[in-house]
Amino acid sequence: MSRYISELIKARVREAARDRCGYCQSLQKYVLGILEIEHIIPTAASGSDDEDNLWLSCRLCNGYKGMQTSAVDPVSNQTVPLFNPRTQKWSEHFAWSEDGVYVSGLTACGRGAVVALQLNNCPFAHF
C-alpha cells in the first residue's frame, strides 16, 4: 500500500531535521540518493503519517531500523525505547570518537541505537 505524505509536510520535516539523517547525522550533501522521510514509529507498528511521527533518515539507518521500536542496551541488557530524533537530542545520547569515525552511545538509549541501527557500519557515519 502506498502512503501519501504531502510535499509540504516532507519539506517541513526536511527543514526540521536540518537536512540530515536523524540517526547517523549524515548531511544530505554527503549522501548518495535522497534522505528518506521515515516513520519514527513504523507504520507496521501502527505509526501514523502525521508530521510528528516523521523524520529524515539515510537509507542505511532506515533499513537497519526496519520495524524496531526498541533496542537493547548492551551494557545493562535493558530494553529501551529506540532513539527518537524528533523528541530527543542527539548530542545527549551519542558522541563522536575523537577522530570523528565512530559513534558511541552515552546513555542506554544511545548505546541501544548504536547496536540496533548498526551506526558504526554506516559508510557515511564519519561525515
Ligand SMILES: [Zn+2]
Ligand atoms: Zn543514517
